[in-house]
Amino acid sequence: MDFIEKAVQTHDLTHAELVEILGSSHYDEALWYAADKMRQNHVGNDVHLKGLLEFSNICSRTCYYCGLRAENRSIKRYKLSAEEIRAFAKKAISYGYKTIVLQSGESHTYDCQTLCDIIASIRSLGATVTLSLGEKSKEEYQAYKEAGANRYLLRIETTDKALYASLHPRMSFENRLNCLYTLKALGYETGSGSLIGLPNQSIDSLANDLLFFKNFDFDMIGIGPFIPSENTPLAHAKGGSFTMALKMMALVRLLLPKINIPATTAMETLDSNGRTRALQSGANVVMPVITEGEYRALYRLYPGKICIDDTPKQCRLCISGKIIAIGRGIASNNGDSERFIARKEEQRRYYDANA
Template sequence: MKTIINHLAENQVVSRDDLRKLLTNITKEEQEYLAEKAREVRHQVYGHDVYTRGLIEFTNYCKNDCYYCGIRRSNKQASRYRLTKEDILLCCKEGYELGFRTFVLQGGEDGYSTDDYIEDLVRSMKEEYPDCAVTLSIGERSYESYKRLYDAGADRYLLRHETANEEHYGILHPKELTLQNRKQCLINLKNIGYQVGCGFMVGSPGQTVDNLIDDLEFVKELAPHMVGIGPFIPHKDTPFAEKEQGTLEMTLRLLSIIRLMNPHVLLPATTALGTIHPKGREQGILAGANVVMPNLSPVEVRKKYMLYDNKICTGDEAAECRVCLQKRMESIGYCLVVDRGDYK
């Protein structure tokens, strides 16, 4: 197995058969070796710096009905909210003072979030914080919409592809949503000039090892600037309420493989990792990740943006989150930096 890992570290590519072995047939010791190699590569490119993104979850209205998501259209239990422009700029102000230099506007696909509205928001954020990056994570839109928001000053766009296998995509989404359109959106974003992030859930219902290999190959082919992966965690008010959650071990393994396949990629240790294990984010960083995304949303709305159950840090003030994360990163020999944290 070490031969495969070394080959991957040196060449950034191995066969599907070798990927299958890494995903199914690896001892604890070999997984630690994989993580060690991923750390080496990460240190060569990004040193021991950990970049922070200030997450602003500005709306939990969504027109989509994805089967895994707590803010899906059909969830009548969800308490809906929208932050005002003033609320959002206040989050940025607080975040800026705490050292955040990237703001991530994340929300459901909300009809209220028109091009006019988001363009105005982006322009205002860039005017007040010209040294900061603005990342959007607001779902599938037209080429024209993406271009307009890019021209307004948006730097990055996160759009998880969720799974690169068409059949599996159909298990996770209603039929009006297609993998073909999702992939086209990612290609459009890249062509326009955004720094682009894709990603997938680990252990989602119906996922096979072959699906995961498809995901790894899609990521390699797309060559995004960022890849967001995290364990699937069920939400009690969705069709997947009773499904089993993804594992820490497989998520960490995939983080290491993604780092070795894409040495320069920005790779978050997600909140979902911290939700399934008390030291999940630290372990994610030690597996090759180099980004964390603490929440800047007002505390009173955090519990309403529940994509999955038991999400952590919903009661902490932004400053508490920042200090807590700093200590967590320092405890494993890493440093949270005040930096836009661009792709190198």
């Protein structure tokens, strides 16, 4: 049995097997084909479109790879009002979005109560709410959950502690990990992910990332290539490989067959068909930006961000056309992870059996 066939049958690979697959082009075509079939068999052909609302680019962190880092004085900062956020969300829902993903730089620009009010406001419109706000306290996570937030995305970026420390000044790997465990314990549908191609990142550490995702039992994993951003310490570093990011994404699908995997926007920055290729290699989610005007360009994590001059309606029509062109459909439900649904059922059965 070869490694790909083993992964298909068992959803499990050793560290050495992952290193072998990641380090050789020999497995690529078989890997992508297997991941696509795995996606089809476990989460179906429909693609979940989730509206990404980037409501503030203010960030207090100084991560070396990120264009939003606090020390980047070259970008215009913005903070949407609660009314603007609701208006963008309402319009996106009218286009057919069932989930609104609220994303911002990591800061305390909005206090906890304001964020809770925003969450409740969007929930009242009938949408599911996903948050991507960075590291917060357990009390804040609990408050967001009680206000109606359903999901939380917090990428670990790398599980290599030394590499993590070198890229994230004054941040703690252990705290980030604790945040993920807290989110899961609170009942969030929990997502994480990695940045692929960081300086000094090894294939060995990428394999460890995959095993971490498997062992944690996440509901969603986002994989994106490192793209050097101007006005950051890594501005002149070599960027990540599209192919390696695609391989990581496909391996995530084989190891975690029922989770949600987005075809990330950064993939299309490196390859004009990047999201389509990702959707044919294990991905089942796309998150088009739903903010309008200058805000689309100002949320500049990396250069070359696609679709900054388009309207949210244009983006919805464009990506829908691409999805249909590859023989896929647009999901009509709210996009819960099949793994999350299955876990809740497992918990219900356990409680019933032990009541």
